[in-house]
Amino acid sequence: MFGEWIAALPGWLVWGVLLGVLATVVVAGVFLAANRLFPDPPAHSGGPDQGSLRRKAEMRDYLRRIDERFVEDADLDGTTVAFYLPERRVAITFDVHAFFAIRDDEANGIHVILCEHEMPGAQLGRRLPFDVPDVHLGPDPAVGSPVTAAFDTLGLPANAGEERVERAYREKVKEVHPDQGGSREAFTEVREAYATARDHVQETGKA
The missing domain is CATH 1.10.287.110 (DnaJ domain)
Known part of the structure; x- marks a missing residue:
């Protein structure tokens, strides 16, 4: 029945529909590939993702200045944290779910710190569970502005x-x-x- 209905249609109409569907698939594929190869710049909204990138950069700089070894984007038994200090067993995260997942696991012996996106990286020292040296918190002369x-x-x-x-x-x-x-x-x-x-x-x- 359906085949007879298709056969009754003009050939140019059938080919037009098929070419239209093919063109749509090709264009969609091009857009998907372009989005992966050329991602849009981070949003201008100043939302949590952008804030965490900036704070992570500040915290990375701070940890280096206090000469503390760290692993960035560390995986702790399936939970990813922004920074992990292996010699201190201290995890630093912006994710509240990661914070509670690690804190509630009493057997892991890890001290976890939850940081807000608004917290300047230089204030991390106040939350660390060990003494930290006094460091210059302005721009590092060794690396410039x-x-x-x-x-x-x-x-x-x-x-x-x-x-x-x-x-x-x-x-x-x-x-x-x-x-x-x-x-x-x-x-x-x-x-x-x-x-x-x-x-x-x-x-x-x-x-």
Whole structure:
């Protein structure tokens, strides 16, 4: 019945419908591939994801300055935390679910710290369950300004405007994306550099 109905239709109509379906599938495939290869820049909303990237960068810097060995994005029995200090058995996370999952497991002997996205990384020392040395909390003279470092990562001068920052991010992220053979660390570094550079551009009012 259905085959007879199809056969009764004009040939040009049947071929037109088939070509339309094929074109739709091809276009959808192209968009999906492009979205994976060229991800959109982090949202401008300043939401938790962007905040955690910035705070992680600050905490990473702080832990290095107090000479504390750490593992980033560590997996603790199926629970991922932002930082894990193996010599101290201290886990640091922004995720409340991870916090309770580790805290409720009394047998693991791990001290877990829950940090808010709004907490400056330099305040981490107040929450660590051990004495920490006093450190200089301004820009590290050895590495220069975080803003300068961010623009360097993107391959831009520090006076670049927002459009150039966006373009540089899209180009750079193609090189370091894990799907293109890059590393997760390099991908995260580029995203953090973009967030820092974009915030600086917006604060200084550069187009």
